[in-house]
Amino acid sequence: MSKMNVKMTVNGKEIESLSEPRTLLIHFLREDHKLKGPHIGCDTGHCGACTVDLDGKSVKSCMTFVGQANGANVTTIEGIANPDGTLHVLQEAFKEHHGLQCGFCTPGMITRAYRLLQENPSPTEKEIRYGISGNLCRCTGYQNIVKAISMAAQTLNTQEAAE
Amino acid sequence: MNEQTPISREERIKNLKGIGSARKRVEDARFTQGAGNYVDDINLPGMLFGDFVRSSHSHARIISIDKEAALAVPGVIAILTAEDLKPLNLHYMPTLAGDVQAVLADEKVLFQNQEIAFVIAEDRYIAADAVELVEVEYEELPPITDAFKAMDDDAPVLREDIQDKMEGAHGPRKHKNHIFLWEQGDKEGSEKALADADVVVEELITYQRVHPCPLETCGCVASMDKINGKLTLYGTFQAPHAVRTVASLITNIAEHNIRVVSPDIGGGFGNKVGVYPGYICATVASIVTGVPVKWVEDRIENLTSTAFARDYHMTGKIAATKEGKITGLWCHVLADHGAFDACADPTKFPAGFFNIVTGSYDIPVAYVGVDGVYTNKAPGGVAYRCSFRVTEAAYLIERMIEILAQKLNMDPVELRLKNFIKKEQFPYQSALGWEYDSGDYHTAMEKGMAAVDYPALRAEQAEKRAAFDRGETRTLMGIGTAFFTEIVGAGPVKNCDILGLGMFDSCEIRIHPTGSAIARLGTISQGQGHATTFAQIVATEIGIPAEDITLEEGDTDTAPYGLGTYGSRSTPVAGAATAMAGRKIRAKAQMIAAYLLEVHEGDLEWDVDRFQIKGNPEAHKTMKEIAFASYNQAIPGLEPGLEAVSYYDPPNMTYPYGAYFCVLDIDVDTGVVDVRRFYALDDCGTRINPMIIEGQVHGGLTEALAIAMGQEITYDEMGNVKGGSLMDFYLPTAVETPVWETDETVVPSPHHPIGAKGVGESPNVGGVPAFSNAVNDAFAHKGLTHTQMPHDHWRVWKTAEKLGLSG
Numbered sequence: 021m022s023k024m025n026v027k028m029t030v031n032g033k034e035i036e037s038l039s040e041p042r043t044l045l046i047h048f049l050r051e052d053h054k055l056k057g058p059h060i061g062c063d064t065g066h067c068g069a070c071t072v073d074l075d076g077k078s079v080k081s082c083m084t085f086v087g088q089a090n091g092a093n094v095t096t097i098e099g100i101a102n103p104d105g106t107l108h109v110l111q112e113a114f115k116e117h118h119g120l121q122c123g124f125c126t127p128g129m130i131t132r133a134y135r136l137l138q139e140n141p142s143p144t145e146k147e148i149r150y151g152i153s154g155n156l157c158r159c160t161g162y163q164n165i166v167k168a169i170s171m172a173a174q175t176l177n178t179q180e181a182a183e
Numbered sequence: 184m185n186e187q188t189p190i191s192r193e194e195r196i197k198n199l200k201g202i203g204s205a206r207k208r209v210e211d212a213r214f215t216q217g218a219g220n221y222v223d224d225i226n227l228p229g230m231l232f233g234d235f236v237r238s239s240h241s242h243a244r245i246i247s248i249d250k251e252a253a254l255a256v257p258g259v260i261a262i263l264t265a266e267d268l269k270p271l272n273l274h275y276m277p278t279l280a281g282d283v284q285a286v287l288a289d290e291k292v293l294f295q296n297q298e299i300a301f302v303i304a305e306d307r308y309i310a311a312d313a314v315e316l317v318e319v320e321y322e323e324l325p326p327i328t329d330a331f332k333a334m335d336d337d338a339p340v341l342r343e344d345i346q347d348k349m350e351g352a353h354g355p356r357k358h359k360n361h362i363f364l365w366e367q368g369d370k371e372g373s374e375k376a377l378a379d380a381d382v383v384v385e386e387l388i389t390y391q392r393v394h395p396c397p398l399e400t401c402g403c404v405a406s407m408d409k410i411n412g413k414l415t416l417y418g419t420f421q422a423p424h425a426v427r428t429v430a431s432l433i434t435n436i437a438e439h440n441i442r443v444v445s446p447d448i449g450g451g452f453g454n455k456v457g458v459y460p461g462y463i464c465a466t467v468a469s470i471v472t473g474v475p476v477k478w479v480e481d482r483i484e485n486l487t488s489t490a491f492a493r494d495y496h497m498t499g500k501i502a503a504t505k506e507g508k509i510t511g512l513w514c515h516v517l518a519d520h521g522a523f524d525a526c527a528d529p530t531k532f533p534a535g536f537f538n539i540v541t542g543s544y545d546i547p548v549a550y551v552g553v554d555g556v557y558t559n560k561a562p563g564g565v566a567y568r569c570s571f572r573v574t575e576a577a578y579l580i581e582r583m584i585e586i587l588a589q590k591l592n593m594d595p596v597e598l599r600l601k602n603f604i605k606k607e608q609f610p611y612q613s614a615l616g617w618e619y620d621s622g623d624y625h626t627a628m629e630k631g632m633a634a635v636d637y638p639a640l641r642a643e644q645a646e647k648r649a650a651f652d653r654g655e656t657r658t659l660m661g662i663g664t665a666f667f668t669e670i671v672g673a674g675p676v677k678n679c680d681i682l683g684l685g686m687f688d689s690c691e692i693r694i695h696p697t698g699s700a701i702a703r704l705g706t707i708s709q710g711q712g713h714a715t716t717f718a719q720i721v722a723t724e725i726g727i728p729a730e731d732i733t734l735e736e737g738d739t740d741t742a743p744y745g746l747g748t749y750g751s752r753s754t755p756v757a758g759a760a761t762a763m764a765g766r767k768i769r770a771k772a773q774m775i776a777a778y779l780l781e782v783h784e785g786d787l788e789w790d791v792d793r794f795q796i797k798g799n800p801e802a803h804k805t806m807k808e809i810a811f812a813s814y815n816q817a818i819p820g821l822e823p824g825l826e827a828v829s830y831y832d833p834p835n836m837t838y839p840y841g842a843y844f845c846v847l848d849i850d851v852d853t854g855v856v857d858v859r860r861f862y863a864l865d866d867c868g869t870r871i872n873p874m875i876i877e878g879q880v881h882g883g884l885t886e887a888l889a890i891a892m893g894q895e896i897t898y899d900e901m902g903n904v905k906g907g908s909l910m911d912f913y914l915p916t917a918v919e920t921p922v923w924e925t926d927e928t929v930v931p932s933p934h935h936p937i938g939a940k941g942v943g944e945s946p947n948v949g950g951v952p953a954f955s956n957a958v959n960d961a962f963a964h965k966g967l968t969h970t971q972m973p974h975d976h977w978r979v980w981k982t983a984e985k986l987g988l989s990g
């Protein structure tokens with residue numbers, strides 16, 4: 021199959037490669053660029069394990085062709101940590117509040133929460149539950165995930181106020 | 184070299200982060216950064232990708248398979264069919280249940296999406312293209328999709344491969360589609376109890392076919408190194424050692440030349456216990472091509488071909504006095520096993536531990552008969568987050584208790600309290616042959632009732648019902664209780680084995696000279712946090728902080744042999760092995776300390792992290808000091824080093840239990856169910872890490888919610904599978920999932936070295952009946968005795984409509 025030249029910024033780095041236009045973004049990231057953080061839980065758009073941030077929106081990368089992401093700015097779980105290498109407040113909060121078990125949903129979940137808190141910096145519990153309803157978790161029953169996101173929101177707001 | 188500034192005993196205990204500490208998980212650093220290593224993350228040089236051609240029919244003869252067009256696709260390396268596997272005798276593989284299963288369909292397909300051919304290609308896209316181009320010609324045969332028709336006189340014979348073998352793995356087969364009849368208890372006695380009883384209730388209760396559906400599907404990477412003759416198999420295996428042994432038996436590769444590695448596993452819940460055709464095909468493909476081959480199923484393949492659970496049609500009869508004392512229990516199960524009996528049960532238990540069906544009640548006489556049958560559905564019958572068939576048993580007895588209470592016009596909680604096994608009866612011998620180790624059911628139930636204010640709930644319900652009848656509201660309130668007893672920790676080698684392998688487990692601990700340690704186990708975590716909790720057991724046993732202990736599992740080249748993680752067996756069995764290995768270390772440490780302190784061993788006592796001279800705690804040696812001495816001093820009569828291994832054969836199972844309460848409101852016009860409160864009290868014995876226990880309970884309850892309220896894999900009359908993708912198969916999101924309240928009592932297991940019983944599966948076992956009882960309870964006053972799961976909106980609305988309630 022003929023290939024197209026694909027360029028995008030992933031976690032702040034310009035990448036470029038020749039890909040079949042039908043290549044899904046998730047495979048492009050995982051296989052061509054060794055970003056194994058986003059996972060494949062269903063490849064039908066239901067589970068959110070493949071969630072990445074694309075031009076400021078949470079996107080299911082199993083539902084996106086590389087062609088659609090051409091020129092985009094993409095952030096995956098690998099790019100969420102702070103520039104100095106310390107963990108993002110959300111990553112810390114998931115650890116602190118037992119927001120994960122098998123860890124398979126976690127990259128997608130944190131990536132989604134990262135965007136959610138930019139869309140709504142002080143979400144209520146209900147808003148968090150709606151906000152992550154595109155991401156399934158089979159292990160935790162969500163309670164500690166919701167708690168982690170809510171605590172992270174508080175920490176981020178306090179940090180911001182202090183700045 | 185005792186420490187300079189002595190710290191308090193409490194401080195020393197705290198520093199260990201041992202048993203009872205809500206220690207944070209060591210696994211989380213890598214998972215939160217996307218640095219986990221799951222099977223699909225493994226990429227070996229030159230690796231090829233395998234994908235299956237699957238059957239579009241549920242029952243058909245294969246007339247021909249045309250691979251030509253597919254082989255012409257650039258990048259396609261080979262396509263395997265049953266014909267290629269036959270010379271290797273690998274077209275069938277043994278199942279864990281004593282049956283055989285077709286690896287690639289041999290002349291006939293028996294369920295939709297059955298594996299027919301395995302395409303090996305350079306990447307997954309090319310493989311998928313080629314799969315589309317393989318032409319299979321079928322001659323359709325009539326399918327059996329209704330288990331009740333499987334043994335009809337004129338039923339088509341499904342398993343022609345074994346049609347002359349009327350003696351199955353579990354005794355005689357009474358029909359060509361029959362697998363086994365398993366009977367336990369006293370049939371005549373139970374029938375007499377029913378005949379003599381004041382009150383008898385009977386109900387057919389179906390536990391629908393569901394699927395464990397972990398977020399990560401099953402997969403493997405097989406890598407045959409032709410130069411040194413070694414096969415490495417990476418995969419989503421809940422029992423890596425068992426996989427190695429099975430792989431050796433069926434491939435004839437010597438066991439020492441096989442290394443099985445379970446990397447990080449994205450949830451298992453029973454789905455990853457079995458051996459699947461993909462593993463065999465990837466292995467053969469790697470042997471044939473000489474390069475690594477990956478196979479990872481997609482979600483639809485997962486839901487439709489690997490490891491369903493339940494599918495039990497259970498008829499229960501309970502006999503009781505008019506005062507509500509249960510005098511006998513009789514049950515029969517028609518078990519739909521699909522096309523091959525691929526249940527993952529200990530060999531002697533073809534229906535698992537279904538004979539725990541007497542539950543938490545002192546029932547003098549009981550009988551269980553289970554008939555397993557073949558149908559044109561996917562094979563399996565795994566324990567989906569439960570010990571073998573325990574959730575089915577708990578569902579049956581907990582529904583029957585409610586039905587009996589309704590008949591007696593008695594509160595179901597009162598009926599339970601009246602029939603509970605009493606504290607002083609433990610160890611309790613059940614009518615169906617189990618010895619319950621410990622419990623205090625009355626205390627647990629009463630604590631739960633007080634926590635939810637049970638009488639107030641019933642009063643509120645009575646008011647709401649009156650308001651409904653007056654036409655003031657369109658919602659009905661349901662209160663569901665479940666009091667379950669599980670049986671976990673399989674199990675004693677004298678009666679538990681899988682494929683002849685005794686169900687012990689193991690742990691090896693090695694202390695390093697500077698006083699840190701590594702522990703290796705025969706189990707494998709799939710999210711349960713073993714690296715965190717097992718280190719806590721070691722910490723408490725040997726006095727080295729959990730932070731200084733590395734825990735390793737899942738690599739058969741390094742881990743001691745064990746039967747893996749499922750059926751809540753890790754804590755009861757491997758946890759015990761861990762404690763015992765720790766105690767062996769401590770015994771040797773005591774000898775070393777005695778030498779160093781120049782006293783007799785008997786003069787020493789263990790205290791948190793050290794041996795001290797009795798009556799003179801100032802004179803002591805810490806485990807750290809002892810560890811160093813074991814490596815640098817020649818101690819007469821003792822070998823250098825400090826390590827131990829323990830293989831633990833549990834003397835009995837453990838019997839966790841719990842009291843669950845569910846409160847919900849049903850809109851009779853839409854069937855929408857709002858779970859307003861869920862309270863779960865668990866007694867899992869000694870609690871190793873309360874944070875992790877609570878997480879396990881949250882997760883298990885959410886799976887129970889999914890099963891009770893929506894999950895089902897159904898088939899139409901042609902055997903087409905419905906509900907085979909996440910579009911149809913219900914996985915609750917954060918929105919439908921209620922807030923969980925957890926609570927506990929602690930009655931340790933008397934025979935377990937640290938008293939722990941295991942918890943991961945209790946919430947599923949207890950949660951399903953609590954939800955289902957609540958839905959049934961909402962309608963009970965309108966004359967409903969039982970409505971089948973799952974209680975999705977449509978079914979609930981149907982129930983309301985049938986009772987003349989919906990608008």
Ligand code: FES
Nearest residue numbers: 061063067068082
């Ligand atoms: S893998 Fe993309 S939504 Fe499930």
Ligand code: FES
Nearest residue numbers: 121125157158159
């Ligand atoms: S932690 Fe396992 S799926 Fe969420």
